[in-house]
Amino acid sequence: MSVLNEILGFFIKRRIERINEFMHHPHETQFGQYSSLIKKARKTEYGKRYGFSDFKNIQDFQREVPIVTYENLYPEIEKVLRGQQNVLWPTPIKLFSKSSGTTNDKSKYIPVSDEALESCHYKGGKDMITLYLNQNPESDLFDGKGLSIGGSLKENPYDSNSQVGDISALIMQNLPSWAEFLRTPPLEVALLDNWEEKMARMIEICPKENLTSILGVPTWTVVLLERIMEITGEDNLLEVWPDFELFVHGAVNFQPYREMFTKRFFPSDQVRYQEIYNASEGYFGVQDDLNRIGEMLLMLDYGVFYEFIPMEELDKDHPKTLTIEEVELDKNYAIIISTNSGLWRYKIGDTVKFTSKYPYRIKISGRTKHFINAFGEELIIENAETGITEACEATGLVIKDFTAGPCYMADKSKGGHEWILECSSIPSNPEPFIHKLDASLRSVNSDYDAKRQGDLALQMPKVHFVQEGTFYKWMERRGKLGGQNKVPRLSNNREFLDDLLEFTGLHS
Structure with missing residues (x-):
């Protein structure tokens, strides 16, 4: 194990103590997240409108604040897009995650606060590595580089003082220097707007690197890996990257792709697979046990307060929502989030099942519209x-x-x-x-x-x-x-x- 692995591994693995804390005290952790969010946003336009200062408990919050979709919340988001502040969240919003979704061609602009970037998205990335190293203490992950397939970043068309882009682009643009040193391709390639040009540059650069990990959506990662195999003429990608050990995947179910990865791309037990649940709206889950395929630890201290709608309640005008302590195992729930970017009781469109409690683990079961x-x-x-x-x-x-x-x-x-x-x-x-x-x-x-x-x-x-x-x-x-x-x-x-x-x- 290299000195760099030992140093970074030491600091990152110290985070396991904090993770263990919310695993053992999930209800208290979530109440703390709720209280902090309400207190901080009580003087925003949204907080004043719905009386955040008057809430005595979570039931008041659930009774007074409506459940919303993106379309419902868009009038408020549009104000922020056009430069108005203190609408949904008190600190300045200068970043927006742009997502087209899968059922609507109209772009969505999700506000991303500095708090969300640091204590949700970056925290999720660090915890992902923490949980991996906790299971694989002899890992040499940092002996090479990690490949991440990013999006693009542009000036906000409504306000030149802010930026919009894929959440991956927002994260990469603001990475600390030590993290940028450990990833590939270079930022100017990772943030290219033209996808075909980006792929061509990555195919040129990546085979020359010592890759030990890849973070990406399986769908697009497959396209890149197949092209690299064509260019190199190798039978599998371990002949290109002999030290490769980890593929981190999210956004779509990995099961239909698993055999392609394990038999064609990386035919070796040295390669492990870890699932994450990250989205434009936040970073929600990380697979903490690589043997529990499809199951992820719900991350409870990221500035997100969770509620869950039983599927039989979903189409009602005023559906019943449950806090984490009220959910049952193996039942389908639609997720509702309130976040430190000002998404209040926001329906993100995903459905999950709980597979365990203490710790609370989930698996994504589908989409409310899919x-x-x-x-x-x-x-x-x-x-x-x-x-x-x-x-x-x-x-x-x-x-x-x-x-x-x-x-x-x-x-x-x-x-x-x-x-x-x-x-x-x-x-x-x-x-x-x-x-x-x-x-x-x-x-x-x-x-x-x-x-x-x-x-x-x-x-x-x-x-x-x-x-x-x-x-x-x-x-x-x-x-x-x-x-x-x-x-x-x-x-x-x-x-x-x-x-x-x-x-x-x-x-x-």
């Missing part, structure tokens, strides 16, 4: 990704991307689901995969199974296999290249499905 329920089947992303993974394992196919939506029959009496799957090689006989996918979905979703009984309401899935690179080209045509943009997995209408079918020349 599901198929055209026939009462309530198919969520978690079901779809489980089905894809099990069908791949049974048939040996490697699926790189997919999307699905409802398929209505001409007589309206029976319907089904239509899938578009991108794979490395199109199967000559797709039937085994389709039947396994259907069987897996029936095993994990009782509503889907009931509708499939005797083809009562749902017929066998209709599946199209498309060539490798199809989704990339489709996203490029839509102007959605980059790590912040994700392929829409499920939709309750045919908007994305029909657009992709038209793009590929397939016919539904």
Whole structure:
């Protein structure tokens, strides 16, 4: 182990004491976050409007402050975008995380305070390393560099005194010098606006570095790694980076990509995989036990107060919300956050399940808007990704991307689901995969199974296999290249499905 590993490892691992504190005292930690947020924001426009100074308890807060979506909160965010301060948060807002999302082409501008950048996003990155080193004390992570695929940064079009960009770009732009020394590519490449130019420069630079880790969205990381393999002509990437040991992933479920990484890119037990839950709105979770695949420790002291809406309450005008001490295991909840950037009771659109308490661990189960329920089947992303993974394992196919939506029959009496799957090689006989996918979905979703009984309401899935690179080209045509943009997995209408079918020349 190098001297640098020993020094940085020593300081970073000292943070485990703080993490242990909130793991053992989660309810007190969250109450402290709530109290601090309310106290600090009580004299903001929003705080005065809803009487933050008068709240005696969390129940007052839940009764008086409405649950909001981005669209609901946008009038306040627009004021901040145009330079007005003390609207949602008392300290100056000079940064905005720009996110297009996956269901709306209109850009979202999420305010990012200095407090959020430091005590949420940067804290999350440090804790990610802390938790990794805590499990792998002999790691040589700092003997090489970490590759991170960033976004771009621009002047705020509404106020020249502030900047907007992908959250990754905001983080990179403000990294301390010691952290910048340990990463690649250089900042001028990482923040390039043109995605193809950025990829070309990274393909030129990265094979020459001693990479020990990568942080990125699997979808776009795969594109980069495949191109590097093409350029170098190596059989796998450990021949390019022999000291590589860690891939940190987030934003999309890793299971459909796992086999590609473990067998094609990094075929060795020396490489480990760690999941994080970070978004434009905040850094929420880190996988603290690498053996618990898909489960992440909910980070409770990042300036975020959490509430959870049971799914049966989601569509009500005034849904019941639960604090962390009220949740149950293995139930789906929509997440509501209040943050140190001024997002108050904000519905971020993700759904989670709790897998443990003390410590509180979660796994992402889907999106509140990403599901198929055209026939009462309530198919969520978690079901779809489980089905894809099990069908791949049974048939040996490697699926790189997919999307699905409802398929209505001409007589309206029976319907089904239509899938578009991108794979490395199109199967000559797709039937085994389709039947396994259907069987897996029936095993994990009782509503889907009931509708499939005797083809009562749902017929066998209709599946199209498309060539490798199809989704990339489709996203490029839509102007959605980059790590912040994700392929829409499920939709309750045919908007994305029909657009992709038209793009590929397939016919539904």
